[in-house]
Each structure stands twice: as C-alpha cells, then as structure tokens.
Amino acid sequence: MALPMSLNRCLQLLVVGAALVLIAAPPANAQQSTQGTILATRERLRDELARLERAGASGQAGASLIRTRLESGDFQAGDRIVIRVEGEPQLTDTFVVTSGGGPQLELPQVGVVTLQGVLRSELKGRLETHLAQFLRSPVVQVQPLIRLLIDGEVVRPGYYAAAPQHPLADVIAEAGGLTQHAKASGMRVERGATSIWSGAPLRDALGRGYSIDQLNLRAGDRLVVPTRGDSERTLRIIGVLVTIPLAIFTITRLH
Structure with a gap:
C-alpha cells in the first residue's frame, strides 16, 4: 500500500537526518575542537608525526600525509x-600558483616567489620577506584556497573552493548535505587512486569539526559519499516504520 505523501516526506527527512547525525555527532567524551581556525605550523606537524611514530602508526596514512x-x-x-598588500593595488588580487621547477607565484613588478616546501602557515612570512626587497615594511594579508571535489550522494556534487581553516563538514554542508540515499559510514577522502581518510577516523574528525588543514588535505582531493545498497536501505526504512506506531502511541498517551 502506498504511503501518504506527507508520511513519505517525513520518512525521507528522518533518513537524511539520521545520516547527518551519524557523521556530525562526536563521541560522548569528545570536546569540540578549537584549533580549526589555526593553520598547522612546521613544529606542530613534526610533533604530531613524532606522536604517531611513538604510537607505532608511522606507516599509517596520517603519518604519510x-x-x-x-x-x-x-x-x-x-x-x-x-593576496592583499596595503597600498599596492597591483599586488592585491587572486593569483594562481604556477610551476617552474616547483610551485611558485609570479607577482607583477616584484617577480617570482618560490613556494617549494612552504606550508600554508608559512606563506605570509614568505611573501613578506620577498616583498621587503621592494617595499618598505609591507603589510600583507594572504588566504590560500583549497579546491576539493565533493562527489557522490550529496545534493550539489562538484568542486568547492574553501579556506583551509574551514571545517570539512562545512564544505559538505555547502554542497547541500547528504541525500537520503547516502551511506554516511562509507564516506572516504581520496587522493588520486588512494583512500587517505575513511571509516571511523573520518567520521570522528568530521564530528570534532576538523578543518581542511587539520586533515592534511590539499587541492584536488576528493570526498566520496557512496550510495547505500538496496538491502541496507530497506532495513533502514523498516526500522523507521517500526518506530512510527510507538511514536504515535506515545503522543496519544501524552494528550
């Protein structure tokens, strides 16, 4: 028997809501991360790598990243x-990194800035050092943008450019969130043909609000949200249907 339209819509919303809770809810003992707006320094990355090596995880994907x-x-x-350089309109714009034996920025009037080996947290200092050869006490603001592919069972799949300080969960939200057919537990992040984040570690990172930078992502990485199998989808719908009579009974008793 076909379900009434309003009830069918409610079921869709319940399924989508459950999927979002699955990826967004942190563990009970987890505290919301407050480091999402801070770009990782070289010292912090070295400390984290040393911690992973002490824990015997030196061969895992996180250490490799x-x-x-x-x-x-x-x-x-x-x-x-x-880039915004105070008082220098020709140096205030969005610039594209080029390759010339390594990543570099070609800036008008001040030449090439080499970015080989430079971290995002070091970019401002690198630019200030270079510009100081041509300008007196340059005031520089920089914001790198990371272009990620959000693919699969999201409302608006495609490429999204975001600041590395932004939580990855926010980029998923910008893509419209998960569809009702999404398998949240199967989400993964790929770099080329290699999966670099998946399963419980990825869900935990999303729930804690980890930023793109904290996840060590870079431009071109791809977040994949797979589709649930028919059997799994059927079981979920049955589970929702089973709870509806109990919910109706409870509401009736309350009234």
Whole structure:
C-alpha cells in the first residue's frame, strides 16, 4: 500500500537526518575542537608525526600525509591564493600558483616567489620577506584556497573552493548535505587512486569539526559519499516504520 505523501516526506527527512547525525555527532567524551581556525605550523606537524611514530602508526596514512607536507609543502600548480598588500593595488588580487621547477607565484613588478616546501602557515612570512626587497615594511594579508571535489550522494556534487581553516563538514554542508540515499559510514577522502581518510577516523574528525588543514588535505582531493545498497536501505526504512506506531502511541498517551 502506498504511503501518504506527507508520511513519505517525513520518512525521507528522518533518513537524511539520521545520516547527518551519524557523521556530525562526536563521541560522548569528545570536546569540540578549537584549533580549526589555526593553520598547522612546521613544529606542530613534526610533533604530531613524532606522536604517531611513538604510537607505532608511522606507516599509517596520517603519518604519510604529514611527511608529504613537511617535505614538499602545501602548494602545487593550479592553487589559488588571495593576496592583499596595503597600498599596492597591483599586488592585491587572486593569483594562481604556477610551476617552474616547483610551485611558485609570479607577482607583477616584484617577480617570482618560490613556494617549494612552504606550508600554508608559512606563506605570509614568505611573501613578506620577498616583498621587503621592494617595499618598505609591507603589510600583507594572504588566504590560500583549497579546491576539493565533493562527489557522490550529496545534493550539489562538484568542486568547492574553501579556506583551509574551514571545517570539512562545512564544505559538505555547502554542497547541500547528504541525500537520503547516502551511506554516511562509507564516506572516504581520496587522493588520486588512494583512500587517505575513511571509516571511523573520518567520521570522528568530521564530528570534532576538523578543518581542511587539520586533515592534511590539499587541492584536488576528493570526498566520496557512496550510495547505500538496496538491502541496507530497506532495513533502514523498516526500522523507521517500526518506530512510527510507538511514536504515535506515545503522543496519544501524552494528550
């Protein structure tokens, strides 16, 4: 028997809501992260890598991501960086990182700034040092943008450019959130053909509000939200249907 339209809509909302709770709720003993607005320094990355190595996790994906950042830096050709230099309109714009034996910025009148091995947290200092050769006490503001692909069972899949300080969960929300067919527990982040985040560690990171930078992501990484299988979807719907009579009975008793 077909369900009434209003009840069918309620079921859809319940399924979507349950999926969002699954990815967003932190563990009971977890505290909301307050570091999402801070870019990782070289010292912090080294400390985190040392911690992973002491814990015997030196071969895990997280340690590998940190080593890559420490060795190669955060920038690659195609990245976009918003720069504002006070009193210098020709240096105030969005610039694209190019490749010339390594990632670099080509700035008008002041030449090339090499970004090989530079972390996001070091970018402002690198630019200030370079500009100081041409300008007196330059006042610089910078904002790198990370272009991520949000793919699969989200409302608006596609590429999204975000500041690395932003929580990855916010980028998912910008994509409209998960659809009713999403398998939240199967979400993963891929770099090329390699899965770099998945399962419980990814769900925990999302629930704690980890930023793009904290997750050691870079431009071109892809968040994939898979589709639930038919059997799993059927079981979830049955579970929702079973709870409806109890909810109706409880509401009736309250009245």
